Amino acid sequence: MEALILFIAKSGGLLILFYLAYYFLLRKETFFTSNRWFLLAGLITSVVLPFIVYTQIVWVDPTPAPVSDYNYDTTYFPQQTIQEESFEINWNYVSLGIYALGLAAFLIKIGIDFYSLNSVLKGKEVQQQADFKLIDINENIAPFSYFDYIVYNSSMFSEAELENILEHEKVHSDQDHTVDVLISRVFCALFWFNPVMWLYKKAILQNLEFIADSEATKKISDKKAYQYTLLKITTHESCVAITNHFYQSLIKKRIVMLNKNQSKKTNYWKYYAVIPALVAFVLIFQIETIAQEKKAIEKEIAEKEQSVDVYKIKKTTTDQELKEMGEKLKQNHNVDVAVSNVKRNNKSELTAISVEVKRGNEQIQNIDIDGDGEAIKDFGIVVATNDDGSKDINVVTSDDEMNGVSVSNKQRIILSDNSVAPVAPIAGMTPPTPPAPPVFPAGALPPAPAIDMSKMPKPPVAPINMKDKVAVTKFEKEMAEFEKKMEAFEPNLEAMEAYGEEIEKIMSQREAIFEKEMEKYEIAMEQFNANMEKFGQYSEKNYGPDSKQFEMDMRELEKNMRQHELDMKQHEKDMKQHEKDMKLNERELKRMEREKRRS
Structure with a gap:
């Protein structure tokens, strides 16, 4: 029960997040098709994301068992007081019952709407036109589309007006806008108690009308005639609920969006503004912390015994020996060693060499030695295997000083998932000064035009x-x-x-x-x-x-x-x-x- 309530709360919160992002950032943009997928993605995310839970294990010290110094007399039993159970209302079940009643009511309403639609379509003559099925009816109902069906009353419109209406409804049918309508209705039934869901559904339906208007006017030569058709249809308020109908109560907004300039492509960044909020949602609500006791450690880490392998490279090391050393590191420790830039003098002594130590795709260390024609000093690759199986890999010289050696990563790298690499200090440091945060650019805005x-x-x-x-x-x-x-x-x-x-x-x-x-x-x-x-x-x-x-x-x-x-x-x-x-x-x-x- 608590899991259901938690799921409903999380889903409702995600719906609010996507709706606010659409309302404040996207509803005035002309990216109608992108807005459609954004709104549908919000519905899917609100249902799927609450089920995605990441588990984080925290290791804690074992709790010692309590030791009692008292001896109990098992022959004495204190008198037990039996309390009568009082009747308490289980508000969880009450809430669940109310939710179930609301859900049943809205599902029944959807069923009634399907029945009404079937009554309109039943027995009507169907005219096939390409991929569309046209039905001319006598009822005073606003034109609408349902999947590939387009229903209208031709006696109510002129030929030019009917052409505008059909172009509009063909866009709805061709792009399967009925699916969006049905999905929004189902979500309204599931989240009937959340007022934002009803606003979300309204936003979906409005955006579908913007898409149909935008695509239809591309195929219509007289854009003003299309807008007059919108004004004329405002008188036909009777429509079928679960369909895409030509009449909507947003005629003014549709006319405004038809005449609005295309949004700049740079405004696409607004679609990504919701990502930080989703990441925060996952970090706060979707990470489950599990505490597990770690085994008692008998010795300190510093006292642990290590198995140490040293692979020494001398000035007299041959190419064959370098190859064999790489094979042994790969076989014994799963470490890849790449040797390059090998230079020798006339005595076949090493004067320059580059060694790259890697484990899989992880680069451990790079070491480049150039003796300027002189033989290099001895150095080696040291692999220390700890008791827990983790490995410490280092590249060191005989005196641990890098004469002529440039090391790209002088930090000590421990190949253990739970270890942290210490950072080498920088000599002569002064206390760092924090940077000053930026200030949002201010300034007066132009006055609004005086319009009566x-x-x-x-x-x-x-x-x-x-x-x-x-x-x-x-x-x-x-x-x-x-x-x-x-x-x-x-x-x-x-x-x-x-x-x-x-x-x-x-x-x-x-x-x-x-x-x-x-x-x-x-x-x-x-x-x-x-x-x-x-x-x-x-x-x-x-x-x-x-x-x-x-x-x-x-x-x-x-x-x-x-x-x-x-x-x-x-x-x-x-x-x-x-x-x-x-x-x-x-x-x-x-x-x-x-x-x-x-x-």
Whole structure:
């Protein structure tokens, strides 16, 4: 029961995450097809990701068994008090029951919708046109498509209008938009209690209409006639629920999106903005930590016995001996040794050699020796096998000093999955200074254009009976007057759209600048953390934790860290101010949209 509740909570959280990413980043972009796959990916992720759990094992010291110093008298048994069980409501089962009732109700609703659809299609004459099945009905129902079926009432539309409608519905049918509709309905039934799911479904349906409008207008010569058809269909509110129908309650948004300029390809980065949030979700909720007791260690690591193999390379080592050494390392320790750049003098002594030590795809060490014509000093590859099977591999010289030797990785590498390689200290280090975080670019935004939305003309209402010639003639005259008024008002809409694009362009430029600065800052922070670790090791090794110099270094480091905390607080303050500015700008745009709705 608890597992079911946890799954529902995680799935609901993922749905909210994808919906917010779509609403704030993608809904105003013209990447309609990409938005379709993004929204479907959100539904799939919300169901699949909660089942993906990573297990992390933490080794803990064994807990000693408690030892009691008391002797118990087994002949005495204290009197036991039997308490009557009180009735308690199991709220888990109550919640499960309520959820089951809601799920059953919505599944029944889906069944009723299928029955209604079957009633409309049953017994109707089907006209095959390419891959589409056209059905002309007499009912006053908005045109719709269901898989390869396209249903319409030809008596309600002119020939040109019917052509626009069919092109629109063919896009729905050809791209299998019915699948998206059915999936969204099923998810609404599963997550009926989550209001975001209903908003998510609305976003899916809206985006499908944007896709159909965009593709249909590519095949239609008169784009304005298509928009007039949208306005005319607004009077036909009767539709079948589980289908893609030509009428939607978002005619204004569809017309706006039809006339909107294509989004820039650089805005594709917005699709990847959800990835950090998904990674955080996995790290926080999908990693299961299991504690296991480790066996008691009889001896300290320093006292462990090691099996040590030394493969020595002298100035007189022959090529055959080098080959045999590589074969032995591979056979005994599964270590690959590549020898190159071999040079010898007239005495056949080695004057230069390069040795690369690898284990699988992991590079252990590189060593390049060049004696400038002189014979090289002896050096060797040392492999120490520990009791637990891990191996320490090092390249050393006779006096452990690299005269004429350039080692690309002087760190001691331990080929054990649980080991950590110590970092060599850097001499003469000073306490590192943390980098300052970037500040989001500020600046005033241009004022919004003053537009009186009350002057925006309202479209005429189409007659119910399209066979009434008087009503149709009157409607055509009203449409002609509406078109003239819209042409006069169009500069106001263009000004509003230009203002929105200008604001979006300014904020995109500022975000791009800030992101670049943040990338530089993250790299600087990684370097700072590495320097911090090296500095601590350096100070403790050279001065000791009890020395005055070590204490002074630590104070200086604490001072730098306090300054870093102040910088981070200022950074958080700047980001909060930026969020306030963005909310003010968003409220202004919403106000303008509300004025448009009122008109």
